[in-house]
Amino acid sequence: MKNVSELYTRPSRPIKILQFGEGVFLRAFADYAVDIANEENNFNGNIAVILPRSGKTDRFAKQNNIYTVCLRGQQDGQVYKENRVITSIDSVISARDEYDAFMALAHEDALEFVISNTTDAGIAYNEADQFSDCPPSTFPAKLTKFLYERYTYYQGDIQKGLVMVPTELNDDNGQLLKSCVLQYAALWNLDDAFTAWLASACRFVDTLVDRIVAGYPAGNIDAIQEELGYEDALLDQAEPFSLWVIGDPSLADKFTIGSDKFHVEFTDNIQAFKEQKVRILNGAHTSMVLGAYLSGLDYVGQCMADPVVRRSLDQTVFGEIVPTVDLPREKAEAFAKAVYERFENPFVNHALLAISLNSISKWKGRILPTFKDSVAATGKLPKWLTYSLAALLAFYRSTEEGDGCLIGARAAGNTYEIHDDAEKLAFIKENAAKATAEYVRAVMSRSDFWGEDLTAIAGFADAVTAHIDRMAEVGVKAHIEELGRDA
Structure with a gap:
């Protein structure tokens, strides 16, 4: 049986999204949504995935970052099945083992958004993190260095700010992330102009996410792959229901990832x-x-x-x-x-x-x-x-x-x-x-x-x-x- 990557190709698109986290949730949630948006909404953007801690990128490389999301559940009173091959991931990079490649992404002209899912404990401040660490330990510290690299490379260009869209389950997750970034900027004595750039050019958005993701269905993978007609070691199973509530209505015309297959609400409430x-x-x-x-x-x-x-x-x-x-x-x-x-x-x-x-x-x-x-x-x-x-x-x-x-x-x-x-x-x-x-x-x-x-x-x-x-x-x-x- 052939591998999914032998049957499908990944289109070349600009990298619009930096994603911290490679887990099953984001792959069946955000990456699935972006894949549909590329097809239906002319989003025309791919994702660079950052492994915040692990160095193991080979399982993605073996499949050219292509994998399948299998939705299984009930919709409109009927059993619902959907098998979608995801081609929205451009690259998978280890922040620990490929630090220079990670930081080079800050120079990507088309980059607009940062998505994260680093567990509820991931949005945290650790004063032991140093600016000289390559990389520092926490996700917010890595993000702060990344943003500073982008600010420096583009010489404070107001048009090159990024929109942070965390999906961690913390209350007020966007504001919590922002507070951590500002703490690191102060701890590391970064330029006042950088802090001003964060305030004027960047946005940190609160969100709420909802989808049950089962992940790799080891118990019945043989039957699913027989149905699909190919092997897929990254296969990801989830329910059909989806909801991404994004607390900034002004992003609706920019972050065009909603569709009939993926429910997004932009709201100030x-x-x-x-x-x-x-x-x-x-x-x-x-x-x-x-x-x-x-x-x-x-x-x-x-x-x-x-x-x-x-x-x-x-x-x-x-x-x-x-x-x-x-x-x-x-x-x-x-x-x-x-x-x-x-x-x-x-x-x-x-x-x-x-x-x-x-x-x-x-x-x-x-x-x-x-x-x-x-x-x-x-x-x-x-x-x-x-x-x-x-x-x-x-x-x-x-x-x-x-x-x-x-x-x-x-x-x-x-x-x-x-x-x-x-x-x-x-x-x-x-x-x-x-x-x-x-x-x-x-x-x-x-x-x-x-x-x-x-x-x-x-x-x-x-x-x-x-x-x-x-x-x-x-x-x-x-x-x-x-x-x-x-x-």
Whole structure:
């Protein structure tokens, strides 16, 4: 069987993008988007990939930097498959082993953008980094030297500034990156004129990214390559859903990477999109999975196929969560429908127990703000979000210790592990054997767990207690069904 690079060629285009990071996420996200933009939007730009730490570029060289992105999932109610050969990467260079080649890219006339994905800890400042280091250790230090090289080479030309578009998951990632660059400029006593050039010629943009990337599908690579008709050691698998929220509307006409196949939002209200993701995507998971697991289900896909649990999710998401999102209703509902298709992805078995980890902090961050906004808007406790806390306390309620966890038991008799911070689990164990009302009030009153005393919310603790008692009386699944009928 031939290699993908023997069947496809890589067109020569100007290098418009410098990319820090060679991982599977960027290759199935940004590099995929640029490939489509070259084809459909006349973007006419390729990518120079920088390996920030590794020196191993040979796996890319063996395939002439060509590889396949295989999308597998569900779209518009149908199973979706797409195989796209990516030809947008011009070169792959090790910052450590090919330092001069890395810095020479600063001289590229067509260069406009810097993309990065260096893990959440990648955007960091280390005062031990020196300007004489070739290269320095951190990504922001490498970027600072690169920008200074470009500033020097082009003699401060205002037209040669770059736009930094980080995809790390840090809050305000663009501004965090900018602050690190400015710290290095000060640490290294670089010209004041360089700092002025950073402010006037360069932009650091906050972003939000969303796509699940599975990476190299080792378990079924033979079947995929048989389907493709070629070998590809860089093959990258991801879901069809994509969202890149870019916090600078003025870039829409310059960074033309959006398409029907790749969703990009340029906005000056990036916080609303973050809220949408946390409340709808993460909130749907957190509100659903613990009760669903106690009712006998094991995977998200099973939840979506179960009419009782699916109805509860519908009423939770569209009745209680979507109305609190600070975006037009139709946009939030469209996002919610896309989330449903992601949950239904037939190529992914997402275990409920995997989602259950650290549920106390997840409920605090993903559900509580929505809960409080709903109470403020309606003057009453939202039924399903109230139930979700009851499901959490029922799921956690155990006095049996395991190895770094508590051991819970479903009605059918099988046991499961409960994982959270040791202090939280110790407190649960200490109080789990108490009467339900006392147990509920003990946990809900822990301000250090929730950021506030939840028993101070009128009627909340009594409602949670009633849910737990009813689950014990009729069974979790039957209680979910009752709540759904009462809508």
